Amino acid sequence: MNSFTEENYLKAIYHLSKDHGSVVTTNRISETINTTAASVTDMLKKLADKNLISYVKYQGASLTETGRRTATQIIRKHRLWEVFLVDTLGFKWDEVHDIAEELEHINSTELINRLDSFLGFPKTDPHGDPIPDHEGNFNHKKLHQVSKLKAGDEGRIGGVSEHSPVFLQYLEKTGLTLGASLHIKEVLEFDGSVSLKLDQNREITISREVAKNILLIL
Amino acid sequence: MNSFTEENYLKAIYHLSKDHGSVVTTNRISETINTTAASVTDMLKKLADKNLISYVKYQGASLTETGRRTATQIIRKHRLWEVFLVDTLGFKWDEVHDIAEELEHINSTELINRLDSFLGFPKTDPHGDPIPDHEGNFNHKKLHQVSKLKAGDEGRIGGVSEHSPVFLQYLEKTGLTLGASLHIKEVLEFDGSVSLKLDQNREITISREVAKNILLIL
DNA sequence: TAAAAATTTTAGATTAGCCTAAATTTTTTA
DNA sequence: TAAAAAATTTAGGCTAATCTAAAATTTTTA
Numbered sequence: 001m002n003s004f005t006e007e008n009y010l011k012a013i014y015h016l017s018k019d020h021g022s023v024v025t026t027n028r029i030s031e032t033i034n035t036t037a038a039s040v041t042d043m044l045k046k047l048a049d050k051n052l053i054s055y056v057k058y059q060g061a062s063l064t065e066t067g068r069r070t071a072t073q074i075i076r077k078h079r080l081w082e083v084f085l086v087d088t089l090g091f092k093w094d095e096v097h098d099i100a101e102e103l104e105h106i107n108s109t110e111l112i113n114r115l116d117s118f119l120g121f122p123k124t125d126p127h128g129d130p131i132p133d134h135e136g137n138f139n140h141k142k143l144h145q146v147s148k149l150k151a152g153d154e155g156r157i158g159g160v161s162e163h164s165p166v167f168l169q170y171l172e173k174t175g176l177t178l179g180a181s182l183h184i185k186e187v188l189e190f191d192g193s194v195s196l197k198l199d200q201n202r203e204i205t206i207s208r209e210v211a212k213n214i215l216l217i218l
Numbered sequence: 219m220n221s222f223t224e225e226n227y228l229k230a231i232y233h234l235s236k237d238h239g240s241v242v243t244t245n246r247i248s249e250t251i252n253t254t255a256a257s258v259t260d261m262l263k264k265l266a267d268k269n270l271i272s273y274v275k276y277q278g279a280s281l282t283e284t285g286r287r288t289a290t291q292i293i294r295k296h297r298l299w300e301v302f303l304v305d306t307l308g309f310k311w312d313e314v315h316d317i318a319e320e321l322e323h324i325n326s327t328e329l330i331n332r333l334d335s336f337l338g339f340p341k342t343d344p345h346g347d348p349i350p351d352h353e354g355n356f357n358h359k360k361l362h363q364v365s366k367l368k369a370g371d372e373g374r375i376g377g378v379s380e381h382s383p384v385f386l387q388y389l390e391k392t393g394l395t396l397g398a399s400l401h402i403k404e405v406l407e408f409d410g411s412v413s414l415k416l417d418q419n420r421e422i423t424i425s426r427e428v429a430k431n432i433l434l435i436l
Numbered sequence: 437t438a439a440a441a442a443t444t445t446t447a448g449a450t451t452a453g454c455c456t457a458a459a460t461t462t463t464t465t466a
Numbered sequence: 467t468a469a470a471a472a473a474t475t476t477a478g479g480c481t482a483a484t485c486t487a488a489a490a491t492t493t494t495t496a
Binding site: 085088089090091095098099102103106107108110111114115118 | 303306307308309313316317320321324325326328329332333336
Binding site for chain 3: 003005035036038039042043046057058059
């Protein structure tokens with residue numbers, strides 16, 4: 001059994017190692033977990049002892065296969081709980097992160113499988129992030145940052161890569177919710193801001209920063 | 219904010235002080251929480267500092283009003299989660315205790331109120347125990363131990379005072395589930411065992427120990 | 437009611453997770 | 467490529483929650 005803290009470190013390492021296997025540094029972890037580099041070093045040694053990561057002093061850490069499986073199970077729980085909170089209890093998509101952050105540590109495979117079944121085996125969470133199955137396999141859909149597209153491209157919003165309440169509330173207000181269709185009219189060279197046409201022919205402009213965090217299915 | 223551990227101590231003290239206000243000893247707590255008396259002493263000092271209990275050295279502890287309110291909220295959460303696990307996810311009544319024991323520490327009033335509403339504001343949990351409202355008020359129904367009744371008495375099962383899986387599974391198997399009507403035929407003076415007539419005129423005999431843990435609405 | 441038994445508390449350690457400050461290693465830069 | 471800067475680790479401490487063993491207090495019993 002791993003402690004809450006250990007689980008949070010595994011999750012952080014997972015999220016920080018973009019492509020499976022890449023090495024993550026002590027400082028990057030300390031920033032995401034909001035702790036000191038010294039504390040991270042301590043924990044990395046411990047996780048390495050438990051064979052959840054491989055760790056080379058002064059170099060960084062990467063998840064072992066066991067570590068990766070553990071991390072994806074926590075992510076599975078987090079995302080299923082988010083679906084429950086939004087679909088079943090009626091929370092808004094910007095309200096669920098912190099609660100799911102607690103619920104993800106509840107320890108019962110049976111519980112999570114029943115929850116999955118009750119929710120109808122959802123494939124994505126309320127932010128469009130894929131929910132891994134009980135073996136840790138993701139159902140990857142190719143997603144494209146709006147900031148990387150050009151005039152004329154179109155697609156539906158399939159996810160967001162930033163989950164802060166302010167950002168999600170902004171999207172909600174602007175009509176940029178999951179599933180919304182959009183058509184790119186223009187990308188301003190000056191600052192990278194993007195003009196879009198939305199469902200009811202509504203036209204809006206978003207900043208490059210916002211465009212980077214909206215992911216499209218083309 | 220209280221730690222998980224503190225919450226567990228408060229819950230234990232609550233359950234051990236039969237009638238509100240009665241004093242609970244160090245050893246009794248150490249038995250229910252499965253820890254040493256020395257550890258309990260440490261924690262009692264801490265809870266007293268936080269004004270959650272009143273504590274007199276060598277005498278024992280009792281909940282303050284704040285402590286009582288905190289404890290009932292944990293119990294509220296525990297019981298609502300049990301209802302969710304049984305009614306919504308289809309667990310059996312003997313399978314939910316340990317999971318609810320974890321879920322009860324999740325910290326969100328909004329979550330628990332929405333859950334309550336989703337479940338239809340249940341008044342009792344799957345074992346018949348009353349669910350306090352958000353102000354900590356119980357809807358007490360008068361319950362009678364079968365062991366205290368005499369031949370001729372009858373009623374419905376309104377609760378059980380023992381929640382171990384083996385006991386609950388035994389009741390399930392025997393048909394002694396929540397709501398079942400029963401009629402007391404005879405109480406054996408020799409060993410206190412009780413003969414009952416059940417729904418379909420089925421007649422069974424239960425031990426005094428079992429009879430003590432079944433609670434009837436007369 | 438005094439001695440024995442039981443209960444409770446104190447003293448002193450231990451472990452997990454965290455911290456600061458100092459030392460070490462790696463990376464950057466001039 | 468050597469010095470400066472940045473990153474990382476080590477050393478030494480802290481707190482929460484636990485433990486064992488010893489001391490203090492209360493309760494029981496003869």
